[in-house]
Amino acid sequence: MDAxxxxxxxxxxxxxxxxxxxxxxxxxxxxxxxxxxxxxxxLREYVLARVAANTLVLAVGVVAVAGCLGTALAWLTAxxxxxxxxxxxxxxxxxxxxxxxxxxxxxxxxxxxxxxxPTALRAWLGNDLWLPPIxxxxxxxxxxxxxxxxxxxxxxxxxxxxxxxxxxxxxxSLGLGPWQGLFRVAIPLARPWLAGGMALxxxxxxxxxxxxxxxxxxxxxxxxxxSWYGLFSVETALLLALVLLSFVALALAAERLARGRRRYTAxxxxxxxxxxxxxxxxxxxxxxxxxxxxxxxxFVLPAxxxxxxxxxxxxxxxxGRYVAYVMRTLALAGMAALAxxxxxxxxxxxxxKPSAGRLAHAAARFATLGYAVPGTVLAVGVVTALGAFDSAxxxxxxxxxxxxxxxxxxxxxxxxxxxxxxxYGPIQGGFSRIRxxxxxxxxxxxxxxxxxxxxxxxxxxxxGIGTALLLVFVDVMKEMPITLMTRPFGWDTLAVRVFExxxxxxxxxxxxxxxxxxAAGLLPVALLTWRMERAARAA
Amino acid sequence: xxxxxxxxxxxxxxxVRAGALLSGPALAAGEPLVVYTARKYQLVDQLFQxxxxxxxxxxxxxxxxxxxxxxxxxxEGPNSPADVFITVDAGDLWRATQAGLLQPIxxxxxxxxxPAHLRDPEGHWFGLAVRARTIAYATGRVKPSELxxxxxxxxxxxxxxxxxxxxxxxxxxxxVAMFINDxxxxxxxxxxxxxxxxxxxxxxANDTLMLKAMAAGQCDVGITNSYYLGRLQHEQKDFPVxxxxxxxxxxxxxxxxxxxxxxxxxxxxxxxxxxxxxxASPAIQQRFAGSNFEFPANANVEPLPEVVAWGSFKPxxxxxxxxxxxxxxxxxxxxxxxxx
Numbered sequence: 001m002d003a004x005x006x007x008x009x010x011x012x013x014x015x016x017x018x019x020x021x022x023x024x025x026x027x028x029x030x031x032x033x034x035x036x037x038x039x040x041x042x043l044r045e046y047v048l049a050r051v052a053a054n055t056l057v058l059a060v061g062v063v064a065v066a067g068c069l070g071t072a073l074a075w076l077t078a079x080x081x082x083x084x085x086x087x088x089x090x091x092x093x094x095x096x097x098x099x100x101x102x103x104x105x106x107x108x109x110x111x112x113x114x115x116x117x118p119t120a121l122r123a124w125l126g127n128d129l130w131l132p133p134i135x136x137x138x139x140x141x142x143x144x145x146x147x148x149x150x151x152x153x154x155x156x157x158x159x160x161x162x163x164x165x166x167x168x169x170x171x172x173s174l175g176l177g178p179w180q181g182l183f184r185v186a187i188p189l190a191r192p193w194l195a196g197g198m199a200l201x202x203x204x205x206x207x208x209x210x211x212x213x214x215x216x217x218x219x220x221x222x223x224x225x226x227s228w229y230g231l232f233s234v235e236t237a238l239l240l241a242l243v244l245l246s247f248v249a250l251a252l253a254a255e256r257l258a259r260g261r262r263r264y265t266a267x268x269x270x271x272x273x274x275x276x277x278x279x280x281x282x283x284x285x286x287x288x289x290x291x292x293x294x295x296x297x298x299f300v301l302p303a304x305x306x307x308x309x310x311x312x313x314x315x316x317x318x319x320g321r322y323v324a325y326v327m328r329t330l331a332l333a334g335m336a337a338l339a340x341x342x343x344x345x346x347x348x349x350x351x352x353k354p355s356a357g358r359l360a361h362a363a364a365r366f367a368t369l370g371y372a373v374p375g376t377v378l379a380v381g382v383v384t385a386l387g388a389f390d391s392a393x394x395x396x397x398x399x400x401x402x403x404x405x406x407x408x409x410x411x412x413x414x415x416x417x418x419x420x421x422x423x424y425g426p427i428q429g430g431f432s433r434i435r436x437x438x439x440x441x442x443x444x445x446x447x448x449x450x451x452x453x454x455x456x457x458x459x460x461x462x463x464g465i466g467t468a469l470l471l472v473f474v475d476v477m478k479e480m481p482i483t484l485m486t487r488p489f490g491w492d493t494l495a496v497r498v499f500e501x502x503x504x505x506x507x508x509x510x511x512x513x514x515x516x517x518x519a520a521g522l523l524p525v526a527l528l529t530w531r532m533e534r535a536a537r538a539a
Numbered sequence: 540x541x542x543x544x545x546x547x548x549x550x551x552x553x554x555v556r557a558g559a560l561l562s563g564p565a566l567a568a569g570e571p572l573v574v575y576t577a578r579k580y581q582l583v584d585q586l587f588q589x590x591x592x593x594x595x596x597x598x599x600x601x602x603x604x605x606x607x608x609x610x611x612x613x614x615e616g617p618n619s620p621a622d623v624f625i626t627v628d629a630g631d632l633w634r635a636t637q638a639g640l641l642q643p644i645x646x647x648x649x650x651x652x653x654p655a656h657l658r659d660p661e662g663h664w665f666g667l668a669v670r671a672r673t674i675a676y677a678t679g680r681v682k683p684s685e686l687x688x689x690x691x692x693x694x695x696x697x698x699x700x701x702x703x704x705x706x707x708x709x710x711x712x713x714x715v716a717m718f719i720n721d722x723x724x725x726x727x728x729x730x731x732x733x734x735x736x737x738x739x740x741x742x743x744a745n746d747t748l749m750l751k752a753m754a755a756g757q758c759d760v761g762i763t764n765s766y767y768l769g770r771l772q773h774e775q776k777d778f779p780v781x782x783x784x785x786x787x788x789x790x791x792x793x794x795x796x797x798x799x800x801x802x803x804x805x806x807x808x809x810x811x812x813x814x815x816x817x818x819a820s821p822a823i824q825q826r827f828a829g830s831n832f833e834f835p836a837n838a839n840v841e842p843l844p845e846v847v848a849w850g851s852f853k854p855x856x857x858x859x860x861x862x863x864x865x866x867x868x869x870x871x872x873x874x875x876x877x878x879x
Contacts, residue, residue: 039867046874112748113740114755127756135741216705216744216879226707229606230870232634380610387614394618402618485607489573489599489620492580500579500602504831505745505767509581 007357010350014360017347018367020417023389024381025245025369031384032242034235039227043236047223055206055219057137058144062205065145067198069294070152075182078160079168081276082287089157090529092291095298096150096470097521099478101210102498102514103147105507106302107134108214140215144208146298148201151471155197155426158463159190162433168277178277192432195255196425200471203372203421206248210480210502220244221374234380241377248372252365303518309511317512325513326520329493332483333476335408336415337423340472341465343367343416344423349457352431368421375418375481382414382486406488414482419475423468430464431457463531470528474521494520570807571597572814575612576625577605578797582830583625590817596810605631612640617804622811625667625799628709630716632664632798633863641800644812652819652837656856657796666796666859667818668827669834671852672714673792674783675763677753686783689714689793692760693733701737702749702758706878710746710764714793715872716865720857721790724872731876742879747771753780769832769845784852791855795862796836 076082077089110116111134122129133139167189171181187194209221220240228237279287350356351364370378386404393403404410434457442456458465480495487496494513501510572591576583580602591598603611605626612619612635624641626632635641636659643662650658657666674686692701704711718727739758743749746767753761754771771778784792799818801811818827824835829843841847 042871042874046871108744108748112752113757114748114751119755133741135743213707214744216707216742218707218879222707226870229604229709230707230712231867232630233867234606234610376607379607383611383614387616390618391616402615402620405615405618406620481607484603485611487601489601492602496602497580500581503604504579504581505747506581506770507747 006355007360010356010360011363013346013350014356014363014367017343017350017420018363020413021367021370021420023385024378024417025366027381027384027388028238028241028377031235031380032239035239036233036236039231039233039236040239043223043227043240047218047226051218051220051223054137054217055221058141058212058217058219059202059205061137061141062145062148063198063202065141066149066152066201067194069145069149070154070197071156071187071194073149073291073294074153074156074160075186076287076291078157079182079186079277080287081278082284082291084288084291085276088288088291088295090526091295091299092153093150093525093529094522095147095295096154096474097477097518097525098147098299098302099210099495099498099514099517100144100147100204100208101214101480101502102306102510102517103298103302104140104143104211104214105502105510106305107139107143109507110305111139135215135217137217140212140217143215144205144211146294147211148204149294149298151200151204152194152197154467154471155193155200155429156190158426158429158467159193160186166275169275191259193429195259196429199252199255200371200422200425202251203248206244206372207374209374209376224374224377228376238377238380241373245369245373249365249369303515306511306515306518309508310515313509313512317509322516325492325494325497326516328491329477329495329517329520332408332411332415332491332493333473336412336419336476337469337472339412339416340419340423341427341468343420344427344468345458345461345465347420347424348427348431349453351428352434353436364424368424370417371419371421373418375479376485378418379414379482379485382410382417382482386410386413386486406486408488408491410486411483411488411491414486415472415476415479418479418482419472422471422475426464426467426471427461430461434460466528466531470524473524477517477521569594569596570810571599572622572807572810573620574598574600574623574625574814575608575621575802576600576602576623576799577608577627577631578602578625583827585830586818586823586827590814594810594813598814605634609635609638609640612802613638619802619804620806621802622805622807623799623814624802625797627670627797628713628863629666629796629798629859630709630713630863630866632659632796632800633860633866635800636663636860640803642803642805642808644801644815646812646816648816649812649819652816652824652839654836654838654856656854656858657794657798657836659800659860660858664798664800664860665815665819666798666836667815667824668797668831669836669854670710670795670797671765671784671792671834671854672710672762672795673765673852674785675750675753675761675768675780676783677756677759678779678781680756680759683781683783686760686785688786688789689718689762690730690733692762693730693737695737697737697760699737699739700759701734702739702752702761703734703742703878704746704749704762705742705744706873706876708745709866710795711762711878712866712869712873713795713862714762715869716862717793717855717857719865719868719872720861721855724868728872728876731872731878735876735878750778750780754778765846765849766832769843773832773845782849784850786855787853790857791853794834794854794859796859797833798836 073092077085118131167186168181171185212219224237224240227240228234347364351360390402390405442452478495480499483493483495484499494517497513498510587598587600605628612621624635641663645662649665653665746763749761750763750768750771765782768780768782786792799815805811817823819837821840824837824840828835832846834842
């Protein structure tokens with residue numbers, strides 16, 4: 001095989017996978033061309049500078065909070081031994097099922113001036129008591145950071161579990177203490193996974209609308225909404241979204257550049273059981289307190305608050321329809337997870353070697369940009385692209401009605417465009433651990449491509465596949481704008497119900513469907529953590 | 540290089556079949572009526588089902604915000620399944636009309652039931668429930684005699700005592716739009732800047748949070764849609780915030796509407812008109828508005844007792860469509876004045 005034809009295959013696969021995103025971006029660009037200059041001038045003069053600064057603060061702050069929490073907790077549960085470690089290693093993933101917008105409204109409802117906590121504190125310490133306001137830049141960064149840390153935790157833990165202990169051993173043999181081992185060896189070695197998790201967090205924070213609007217914190221995304229809803233200009237909104245998207249693409253490119261051409265391949269899995277550093281006495285309990293504190297704030301306390309509200313409305317809001325909401329939510333999340341996984345594996349396989357060529361890598365990066373686009377903008381792109389497809393179909397092939405618009409396929413199309421990045425991260429991480437020499441050896445034994453995938457790649461991707469499925473599944477369950485805008489009749493999900501309640505300002509009534517999302521999300525989270533534990537024990 | 544082939548067709552067939560299983564039964568023989576509604580499920584579904592039963596047809600609906608529903612209608616074009624479009628704001632109705640998504644209809648029943656300032660002169664849309672945005676005050680700390688107009692809330696005496704919802708809320712944008720129409724842009728901007736200078740705390744994400752902050756003592760006066768207070772008073776009889784009808788000596792209290800129209804490409808046009816007439820009829824009006832403590836658009840229908848208890852008020856009768864049209868101008872004014 002010469003070099004050019006070796007690149008043609010990967011490139012065509014990657015381009016094929018990038019097609020949904022390409023259709024969506026084409027629709028967004030076409031819309032953005034119609035943006036009114038007068039509105040743009042207004043935004044430039046009064047809005048953009050402020051929201052750009054706010055957005056930067058949010059992205060950097062949230063990545064810092066989620067990155068520190070996620071990395072620290074992953075290190076503790078993967079490479080250290082402390083009281084309750086086994087429990088926390090899976091429990092710390094549970095907050096992933098708690099949507100950021102839900103955590104935000106629980107935080108504001110309980111911690112703002114009129115909330116139960118400040119009210120109690122004032123009753124106790126007097127009316128003049130000053131408390132840091134939750135509705136502030138600090139508040140929004142802390143809350144969203146806490147909501148998103150599981151993304152980093154999940155990715156970092158995977159990395160630390162496979163080479164954490166060995167790294168410590170080798171660090172020890174070089175005369176480094178455990179802290180030096182962590183900062184000078186383990187973290188640098190885990191960099192692609194940490195960066196992957198933090199990139200997801202950053203993109204999620206940039207695209208977030210639900211949580212920041214609870215705080216009335218203006219970001220690029222709220223400016224996009226305002227242009228569309230308030231200034232009646234979807235075109236200007238789409239243009240803003242493209243600007244945001246360009247920044248994200250630049251930031252991701254910069255990270256890649258900084259990482260350079262270094263290759264990260266982990267030691268062979270299955271060599272030895274993980275060795276954990278015992279944290280004796282006081283230090284162990286400090287770790288327990290830290291893990292317990294995060295778990296309480298990110299999951300237990302908000303779940304209790306939700307349960308209290310949900311109980312109040314359950315007598316008249318909870319009925320048989322909830323079974324259908326849960327079924328539909330799980331069905332959509334399951335289908336979307338499988339679709340994203342299939343495409344992510346194709347993409348990861350096509351781009352697993354640097355020799356795949358620039359075109360393939362560029363297409364892969366493009367295909368996974370959707371995660372940074374506010375869901376509602378992506379939804380506009382999806383309905384526009386599908387509408388255009390439907391009209392073209394009618395014009396050339398006749399018939400009437402809508403072929404794709406308003407079908408489950410339209411929904412899945414939107415989910416894939418948005419969440420492919422979420423599946424691609426862990427899959428790519430998985431492929432990067434399969435050393436090229438292994439593949440060459442397998443090929444020299446006469447394995448065909450198909451066998452190579454089924455007998456070498458898929459088994460070694462195991463953990464990555466589980467992570468990818470879980471991330472997409474949980475993200476789809478929480479997803480609102482695409483579901484709202486493209487769902488067929490009768491396809492109301494739990495997130496739709498949350499939207500309908502919060503849109504009317506009835507947050508307490510939104511607690512019931514929110515709690516149902518959390519409960520339904522626990523199942524896949526539990527499955528994955530059980531798998532991870534088993535894999536770790538087997539290793 | 541070959542890749543395992545993905546059985547796309549099978550996946551599609553599965554998805555469609557799963558859809559049929561999960562989306563519930565289709566029940567009726569007649570042509571279904573399809574409603575795109577920004578008025579949310581919990582406020583309308585029961586009435587929709589009642590209409591379906593009464594007419595022996597199926598009523599299908601999807602909810603979303605007004606703007607995305609408009610975009611969905613645009614993208615679907617002539618093949619959109621929608622027959623009726625319902626919003627919670629006059630601006631969205633105006634915008635849908637501008638985009639050519641609604642068709643004008645003539646209906647004696649609707650024209651006699653709905654006052655002229657609450658409907659489109661050409662019949663593209665009709666108000667169905669009226670939402671008044673007015674002054675709220677903390678009963679323990681403010682006497683009604685201290686209150687008069689929206690503009691008076693900009694006076695220095697309210698410094699540090701005013702609470703507002705976000706300027707990004709459509710109801711605030713429509714309030715500002717009304718003032719731009721009534722007293723011009725310069726005077727409106729001066730008033731809004733006065734409000735911002737009087738704020739006790741950052742603007743709130745919604746009216747309910749703001750009203751609770753007022754009750755807790757964070758501020759004394761605010762501007763709210765009356766129904767948000769209605770809900771809180773319904774839950775807690777002695778909720779320490781009350782309604783004051785603003786601008787009664789002037790042009791009247793600001794009102795917006797939740798209303799609907801027939802879509803341009805309605806497949807079931809006759810049923811759509813009949814449905815709107817049914818929603819505007821006295822027996823249904825009380826419940827349509829009452830489910831949310833709003834005022835019926837049909838002037839011959841009494842609101843709920845809890846709503847009547849706030850007393851009657853003079854509404855500003857500038858056509859709500861004009862307010863919708865001015866909304867972008869209002870948004871820019873709000874940005875300039877720094878109303879977050």
